[in-house]
Amino acid sequence: MRMLLKYAYGVVPGATVGTLVLALASAGSAAVLNLLIGRVVGALPGVLDGGPVGGSFVALFVAFGIVFVLGGVLPEVLSTAQWMLAQSAAYDLWPRLASPLLAPRRIGHLDDPVVLDEVERARGGHGWAIEASLGRVVGLFSARVMLIGQTVLVGALFNWVVAVVLAGAVLVTERRYLRKLDGELEAYQGMTEEQRRAQYLFELGTDEGAKELRVFGLHGWLVDRYRTEWTAAMREIWRARRSGALRGMIPLAGYLLVFAAAILYVAVRARRGDLGVAQTATVLPAMLTLAVSVSPYTALQVRRGVTAYKAMLHVPVLIGERHPERGAAEADLALAPRQGIRFEQVGFRYPGSDRDVFDGLDLELRSGEALALVGVNGAGKSTLVKLLTGTYQPTRGRITVDGVDLATLSPAALESWQRRVAAIVQDFVHFPLSVRDNIGFGRIEQYDDDTGLVRAASRAGVDELIDGLPLGWDTVLDKAWEGGADLSGGEWQRIALARALFAVQGGAKVLVLDEPAAALDVRAEARLVAEYLDLTRGLTSLIISHRFSVVRDAHRICVLDGGRIVEAGTHSELLAGDGRYAQMFRLQAERYLGGSPDA
Numbered sequence: 001m002r003m004l005l006k007y008a009y010g011v012v013p014g015a016t017v018g019t020l021v022l023a024l025a026s027a028g029s030a031a032v033l034n035l036l037i038g039r040v041v042g043a044l045p046g047v048l049d050g051g052p053v054g055g056s057f058v059a060l061f062v063a064f065g066i067v068f069v070l071g072g073v074l075p076e077v078l079s080t081a082q083w084m085l086a087q088s089a090a091y092d093l094w095p096r097l098a099s100p101l102l103a104p105r106r107i108g109h110l111d112d113p114v115v116l117d118e119v120e121r122a123r124g125g126h127g128w129a130i131e132a133s134l135g136r137v138v139g140l141f142s143a144r145v146m147l148i149g150q151t152v153l154v155g156a157l158f159n160w161v162v163a164v165v166l167a168g169a170v171l172v173t174e175r176r177y178l179r180k181l182d183g184e185l186e187a188y189q190g191m192t193e194e195q196r197r198a199q200y201l202f203e204l205g206t207d208e209g210a211k212e213l214r215v216f217g218l219h220g221w222l223v224d225r226y227r228t229e230w231t232a233a234m235r236e237i238w239r240a241r242r243s244g245a246l247r248g249m250i251p252l253a254g255y256l257l258v259f260a261a262a263i264l265y266v267a268v269r270a271r272r273g274d275l276g277v278a279q280t281a282t283v284l285p286a287m288l289t290l291a292v293s294v295s296p297y298t299a300l301q302v303r304r305g306v307t308a309y310k311a312m313l314h315v316p317v318l319i320g321e322r323h324p325e326r327g328a329a330e331a332d333l334a335l336a337p338r339q340g341i342r343f344e345q346v347g348f349r350y351p352g353s354d355r356d357v358f359d360g361l362d363l364e365l366r367s368g369e370a371l372a373l374v375g376v377n378g379a380g381k382s383t384l385v386k387l388l389t390g391t392y393q394p395t396r397g398r399i400t401v402d403g404v405d406l407a408t409l410s411p412a413a414l415e416s417w418q419r420r421v422a423a424i425v426q427d428f429v430h431f432p433l434s435v436r437d438n439i440g441f442g443r444i445e446q447y448d449d450d451t452g453l454v455r456a457a458s459r460a461g462v463d464e465l466i467d468g469l470p471l472g473w474d475t476v477l478d479k480a481w482e483g484g485a486d487l488s489g490g491e492w493q494r495i496a497l498a499r500a501l502f503a504v505q506g507g508a509k510v511l512v513l514d515e516p517a518a519a520l521d522v523r524a525e526a527r528l529v530a531e532y533l534d535l536t537r538g539l540t541s542l543i544i545s546h547r548f549s550v551v552r553d554a555h556r557i558c559v560l561d562g563g564r565i566v567e568a569g570t571h572s573e574l575l576a577g578d579g580r581y582a583q584m585f586r587l588q589a590e591r592y593l594g595g596s597p598d599a
C-alpha cells in the first residue's frame, strides 16, 4: 500500500494528500457517528421521562445531524476523488512503461518473450492494473482507518479482547476471500487458449475480417464458433466459482458466528447492568460497522497494482540486462557514408529462431551508388535492411559505415546514423493520422516546413491526391475519423515514398526502398522507374523489388541466395552471365511476352 501511495504522491502530490485527507475524514466520521448515536440514545430516556431538554442535548443532536450528513456525503466525494487521483496519475504511466521500450536504438528486446511478459505483467493482464489500484489504495487506507476507529470504540467502551478478536476475524476473512478471488480472477484473466480464440473471433467479425466473412457467407459459422469457444473457455471458471462458493460458506459461517457471539455477549452484559444505554448503543453499531468493513476486492486490486508496479520498475532493468547497449564509440557519422557501407562476413539469426538468415554475407554499398537487391521470398532482403539501419545486430561478422563498426557505436552515434537513413520498409506503417503527420514524420524537426512537405509530396506524385482530400493536408488517413479518408494500397505506398523523400530533403543520405512498387499500378510503376535514378541522385541507395523493371536501371544489382550474395553486376552483365538473375528475369519476362524474353 505504501509503495503505491508513494508513487501517487510523486506524480500528483496535491491530489494524493487531498484524497487521503478525505479518506481519513470519511472513515473518522463513521466512528464519530457511532459515538454520537450512543450519546443521543443514552440521553433519550432522560428526555422521554419529561426531564429538561438542555442545551447540551440539542448540541448533541445537531452534531449528530451534521456528522450523519457528512457520513453520507463524504464517501461519495471520496469515491470521485479516488477516481480523479487514478486518472491524473495515469498520464505518467504510459510514458513510464513505453520509454524503456522505445528508447533503445535497436529492437531485439521487442522480440524477447521474457521482456514482453514483464511488460504484460506491468500492464496487469487486461489494462492498467496500476491505474485502477491507485484509487483503490485510498479506499483500502480508508477501510483500515475505519477498522482501527471501530476497534478502538469497541475496545475502549466495552472489551479490548472482543475488539481485537473481531478485528482479527475481519482481517482473516478478508485474506481468505482475497485468495479465493485471486484464483478466480487469475483463471478469468489468464487468457486461456479458448478465451484468446473467442476474443479473436469476436474481433474478426467486427474488424479486419468484415469483408471476407460476408463474401464467404461465414456469419453463422462465426457466431456458432464464438459460442463454442467462449463456453469452453468459461466452463472451467464457472466450475471453480461454484466449488469456491461452496467452500467459501465455511469461513463465512465462522465469521458470522464470531460476530453473533460478540453481540450476544454485549446483550448479556447490558442485561446484567454492566453496560449503560449509551455504551451499548455505541458498541453495537461499531460492531456492525466492523462486520461490514471486509474489503477483499479492494485489497485484491491493490495487490495486483503492487505486482504490476514492481514489474513496471523491473522492465528497464530487464532490458538493460538482456539487451545491453554495449557500444561506446562516439564516431561522427553526420556526413556518412563518404566511402560506403560494408557487410563483412555477416551472419544473422533472429532471436528464438533455429535458422541462419545470413551466413558469411559480404556486400558493399558504395557511396553515391544506386544498388538493387533481388532474391526469392525469404532470402533475407528485408532483414538486410534491418541490419543496415542498425535496428538488429549481426550475430557474427560486422557492418561498417566509412570503416566504423555499427556494433561499436554509442546509442547517440547510432541514432545519428539512423537519421542518415530514409527508408520505406516493406511493412511500412499506415498511420491513422493526418497526411501532414504521415509525411512530416520523415523529418519531425522540419514538420512545419510547408514548402518542403509539398515538394516531397509532388516528387512522390501525391500532391494532386492530397489536394483532392476533404481536409487537404489535415485529412486523417482513416475513415473511422470525422472527415477522414481511406487510401488505396498504391496511394499509401506513394505517401510512404513522400515520407522517405521528406527525410532525404531533411538531410538523410541513404535511401532504402523495400518493395516500393508492390502496390503501384502500371503508370505509377513506370513513373517510379523513370524517376528512380533522378530520385536517388547524390544519395547512396538500396532498392529491393521482385519487379525487374524497377531494378534494371540500378548501377549494380546483387542477387541474394542462401544467406549470401551469389551474383553482382549491371543488368546487362548479369543477363550475359546467364546465372540466377538471368533465369529469374527470363521467367518474369516470358509471363509478359508469352515466351520471348526481352534482354
Ligand SMILES: Nc1ncnc2c1ncn2[C@@H]1O[C@H](COP(=O)(O)OP(=O)(O)OP(=O)(O)O)[C@@H](O)[C@H]1O
Pocket: 111, 350, 351, 353, 357, 375, 376, 377, 378, 379, 380, 381, 382, 383, 384, 426
Ligand atoms: N522477426 C522475425 N523473427 C524470426 N524470423 C523472421 C523474422 N522476420 C523474418 N524472419 C525470417 O527470416 C527470413 C528472411 O525474411 P525476410 O523478410 O528478410 O525475407 P525477404 O527476402 O525480405 O522476403 P520477401 O521477398 O518475401 O519479402 C524468413 O525465413 C523469415 O521467415
